[in-house]
Amino acid sequence: MTVGNVIGTIGDLVEDIAVRLGGPVNVATDTPARIERRRGGSAANMAVSVARHGRPARFIGHVGDDAVGVAMVGALAAEGVDVVVRRAGRTGTIIVLLDAAGERTMLTDRGACADLADPDPAWLDGLGVLHVPAYSLVGGALASTTATLIGWAHERGVRVSIDLSSAALINDIGAAPFGRLIAGLRPDVVLANELEADCLGGPSEVAVLGAAVTVVKQGAAPALLYVAGADPVEVPASPLRDVRDTTGAGDAFAAGLLSGLLEGLAPVAAVEAGHLSAAAAITAH
Secondary structure (H helix, E strand, O other): OOOOOEEEEEEOOEEEEEEEEOOOOOOOOOOOEEEEEEEEOHHHHHHHHHHHOOOOEEEEEEEOOOHHHHHHHHHHHHOOOEEEEEEOOOEEEEEEEEOOOOOEEEEEEEEHHHHOOOOOHHHHOOEEEEEEEHHHHOOHHHHHHHHHHHHHHHHHOOEEEEEOOOHHHHHHHOHHHHHHHHHHOOOOEEEEEHHHHHHOOOHHHHHOOOOOEEEEEEOOEEEEEEEOOOOOEEEOOOOOOOOOOOOOHHHHHHHHHHHHHHOOOOHHHHHHHHHHHHHHHHHHO
16 A cells, blocks of 8 residues: 555643643632633644644544534644544543643643544544544553554554653653553654653663664754664754744644654755744744
C-alpha cells in the first residue's frame, strides 16, 4: 500500500480550562485570575499545528457524547483537521494553571478519551506518519487500540513517532518498564523534553530506545538531536520574548519536525522547523 502525506495522531481531545493566575494563590480566600476555555489534548493540539502548516492532518480519538464533545470536535474540524472519533461517555477536562512566566501545571481528567476501542485499518489510509503521545499507550482500551495501529503502521511502511509526553507518567510506570514499552513499539522517531529524559536517566538513555531519530527538547536551550549511527548534535532555538503560555509547545514542535521529515528535510533542518513551529504556538497564545 502506498504511503501518503497525511500526518495522523491518536489520543486525547478534551476541554482545556486555562487559569492565568494574577499572583500567588491566596489560601482559603480569593485569588485574581483570568480564565479561558479552549480546545485541548496533546494529540488534538498536534493535529491542529500540522493543519496550520498546510499539511493534511488527521485526529483519531474518543470524545464524550455531550455538548462539550460536540464543541471540541467542531473546533478541531474548523481548523481543517480530518476528525475520526467515536462518541460515548463524558468529554474530558484539563485545568491548566499558568504562572507569570507562562509555565504550566495541569490537572487532568481524561474522561472518555481512554475508551477508544475496535480500531479500523482505514484510519491509517493516506498516512505518512502516525504520531502517538505516550498518554495513548497506557490505560483503558485506547492503549491496545494504539498498539494495534502502530503494528499496522509498521506493516504499511508508515513512520511511527512517539512523544514521551509526561514525566509524571514515566514515574508512575517506572523508568525500566516504560523504556521497554517504548522500545518494543519500534518507533522511528522519539521525542522527549528534559524532564522526561531525566526520568529515564538522561538524554543518552532516550537515544537508546531504538529510534532512527531522537530529539530531546530543553526549553530555550538547544535541542539534542540523536540520529542512529551519528554523534549527537545541538540544534539551537531562537530566543523568545514575552512568553505567556507554553501549553502545546511540545505538540507544535512535533508537528514542525514531522512535517519537515515528511518533506525530506535533513534531521537538523527538521528540528529547526520544530523550533519555529513551537515558537509560533507560544507567541500565538
